Amino acid sequence: MQVHAPEPATGSPAGGDPLGSSSARRALAGFFVSGVLLSFLGTILFSWEHHLTSQYGIVGLYYAGLIAGLVGSARLSPALLRRKGLGWTLALACVLAGAAFLYLAFVSPPFSPWWRVAGMAIVGFAAGLLHTAIFHAISPMYRHDPAATVNLAGILFGSGCFALAIVISGTFYLYTAAAVQVWIAVIPALFGWMYWKTPFPTQHVEPVLQQPPSREVLSELRSTGAVLLSLLLFFQLGNEWALAGWLPLFLSQRLGISPPSALGMLALYWFALTIGRAASQWILPRARHGRLLLATVTAAMFGCIILSATDNRFGAITGVLLVGLAFAPIYPLVVEKIGHRFPYYHPGFYNGIFSLAMAGGLLTPGMMGYLASVYGLRMIMLIPLIGSVVVFVLLLLIWLESRLRAYSSPPASSAHSA
Secondary structure, three states, rough: OOOOOHHHHHHOOOOHHHOOHHHHHHHOOOHHHHHHHHHHHHHHOOOOOOOOOOOOHHEEEEHHHHHHHHHHHHHHHHHHHHHHHHHHHOOOOOOHHHHHHHHHHHHOOOOOOHHHHHHHHHHHHHHHHHHHHHHHOHHHHHHHHHHHHHHHHHHHHHHHHHHHHHHHHOOOOOOHHHHHHHHHHHHHHHEEEHHHHOOOOOHOOOOHHHOHHHHHHHHHHHHHHEEEOOOOHHHHHHHHHHHHHHHHHHHHHHHOOOHHHHHHHHHHHHEEEEEEEEHHHHHHHOHHHHHHHHHHHHHHHHHHHHHOOOOOOOHHHHHHHHHHHOOOOHHHHHHHHHHHHHOOOOOOOHHHHHHHHHHHHHHHHHHHHHHHHHOOOHHHHHHHHHHHHHHHHHHHHHHHHHHHHHHHHOHOOOOOOO
């Protein structure tokens, strides 16, 4: 049984093709809103005047609020899906996100940062609710082609991050922070209206509620391979979000770049990451995945070294492009390996691996706030560099574990190479 094989029994509308389901495609588009929600903090710090102070620990508190909201949504999300359905839950998540942005627009400095921590917790709760509903809705698409679905999700997510960075960069000196956040609130509001009007077939929810055999699931999730893959995603997304959360502040205070230009560099990072995700769709079938992973991790380490050592704009652009393009293929490659190794994995019910990865992605920039407050802003680029080294070591361990597993299994069972 392979998770990427087509399953006509899923009840997809368009002649059994899950990719032809308009409701699934609209749910997948929600990753654009997810990108806006999770990248908001990295782009709004200038508007909250954090480039004028060295109180970096407050930024860590913002990320703590965001993580608390994501964790808090874990228990409520499944109950809402069962009782209200996908469309209602997706619409609620978008409405909450829009309300959170409106709230944050009225508690910008000089209000106490604790008001903004509470607002970020609402943003995190909305993002967690949105992710759970999206993963359930796109499960037919995921079973049809895991790698393509994850790549499309990554492209949409990166597009949301890129669009938000461009909007805030272009309007930084034109509008107040409150006015910009009001305009940002319109984005999830429009998506919420779309989901409210979109009919979602019940077949999109029913497979999620049918649990596969518990022994097989537990044996897979407790295996060495599952732990290594989870750790790899944890550190890799931590690397990506370390740059996404702190790159503008680092460039502004390290190189003296103006806030709009620093936000433009952040947009360039998201653009390189998104273009790399799209390019990997063409590269994946034509390259050996093990070698591609090792090459991208090595390039990411080199890009982090350039960013930490540069003292000019050209070096910053070079490092940003190199890191963004190098990070791009790692996530879809690892997710594809998850699909091959763990046939009982379900993107809606068994999203523990992705939840751990997202926690790593947001926990890292949060911890960097406290490190920067103690050791200075120069520590910022050291964290993703160390994280890239850890990813490299984990890749070697995964390769070794795959080899040992192939030797200990019957020849017929070793269908996939590392």
